[in-house]
Amino acid sequence: MALDPRTARVRAPVGTVQLDGNLQIPPAARAIVVFAHGSGSGRHSPRNRFVAGELSKAGLATMLVDLLTPEEEAIDLQTAELRFDIALLAERLGGVTDWVASETATAALSVGYFGASTGAAAALIAAADRPQAVRAIVSRGGRPDLAMAVLSSVRQPTLLIVGGADEVVTDLNRQALDQLGGVKRLVIVPGATHLFEEPDALEQVASVASEWFGKYLAPP
Numbered sequence: 001m002a003l004d005p006r007t008a009r010v011r012a013p014v015g016t017v018q019l020d021g022n023l024q025i026p027p028a029a030r031a032i033v034v035f036a037h038g039s040g041s042g043r044h045s046p047r048n049r050f051v052a053g054e055l056s057k058a059g060l061a062t063m064l065v066d067l068l069t070p071e072e073e074a075i076d077l078q079t080a081e082l083r084f085d086i087a088l089l090a091e092r093l094g095g096v097t098d099w100v101a102s103e104t105a106t107a108a109l110s111v112g113y114f115g116a117s118t119g120a121a122a123a124l125i126a127a128a129d130r131p132q133a134v135r136a137i138v139s140r141g142g143r144p145d146l147a148m149a150v151l152s153s154v155r156q157p158t159l160l161i162v163g164g165a166d167e168v169v170t171d172l173n174r175q176a177l178d179q180l181g182g183v184k185r186l187v188i189v190p191g192a193t194h195l196f197e198e199p200d201a202l203e204q205v206a207s208v209a210s211e212w213f214g215k216y217l218a219p220p
Contacts, residue, residue, distance in 0.1 A: 012065065014095030021065035021096070023106075024056050031110040031135070031218035032061035032100060036093050036126075038083055038118030038143070042066045042073065047195065047202060048116060051140070054206035060213055061109055063100065067092040067122070086146050089122035090129070097126065097133055112136040112217040114209065121146035128153045136216040138209045141169060141194050144176035151179035157216040158184045161205050163192030183216070 008025075011018045022043050025032075033055055035048050043049075043064035052062040066073070067089050068082055076082040083089075093113070100106045111134050115123030120142025127134040128150040137158040144151065144160060158180055162170045170188060177186050187208050192201040 010063075012096050012099040014092050014099065017069050017092075019065055019067065019069070019092060019096060021063050023061070023063045024052065025061040025105060026056050026059055029059055029061040029109060031112060031213065032063060032106055033112045033114050033138075033213060033217070034063045034065065034093065034096060034100065036089065036113055036115040036119035036123040037064075037067065038089065038116055038120065038122065042068070045116075047140075048114070050202055051114065051206045051209060054203075055114075055210055055213065058210040058214060060112075060210075060218060061106065063096070063106075065096050067096075067119070083118055084146075086118060086121045086125065089119060090125035093119075093122050093126040094129055097130060101133060110135045110217050112138070112213050114138045114140065115142050116140045118143050118146060120144055124154055124158070125150050127156050131155055136213055138212055139173075140205050140209070141166065141196065143169070143172065144180075145172040148176065148179060151176055152181045154180055155182040157182055157212070159208065159212040160184070160186045161208060162186070162188055163194060163196055163198075163201065164188045164190045165192060166194045169194060185212075 113123035120139035124147040160173045196202045
């Protein structure tokens with residue numbers, strides 16, 4: 001597949017569906033971060049697009065992908081049930097990972113996951129299923145507790161980022177941190193709420209995520 005070296009709209013075949021994605025590959029990229037959205041979000045999320053842009057500046061390729069089809073998203077807007085179907089989201093993310101590994105433009109890149117909300121649980125499950133394919137994980141305001149059964153099997157370096165004002169999710173992340181099996185760290189952004197809408201909060205997320213991926217996904 002021929003891709004613009006900067007950005008491209010792509011479709012990844014996963015099982016019986018086609019998943020829409022935005023793929024950005026900066027020059028000399030050595031790794032790619034696949035974003036796992038959750039809780040009704042998708043590839044157009046302004047927060048994840050901002051983080052993806054900052055990771056791109058750090059030399060990392062990024063793929064923002066909708067793990068639900070447009071038809072499924074329409075159902076989910078009415079029922080909110082598919083965003084909590086962690087098994088489905090993890091299966092889709094794993095399929096996207098296999099697609100990334102099969103494409104000429106991305107096959108040589110190390111793969112990392114950036115998961116938000118319920119997408120973080122899907123990322124952890126998919127990473128546990130593909131220990132050789134996935135090299136590092138970052139969770140933003142995630143629900144790793146929804147993947148509690150597999151956390152001890154996750155060996156990839158995992159960074160959990162939560163907002164200091166998001167007390168319930170912070171407690172859930174602390175519990176999950178204890179169960180994770182590999183290199184791990186919890187970063188609390190002071191005063192930030194679940195969506196990191198406060199001034200400089202998302203910039204802090206992007207900074208620590210870039211540092212983590214730079215260390216464990218694409219070391220010099």
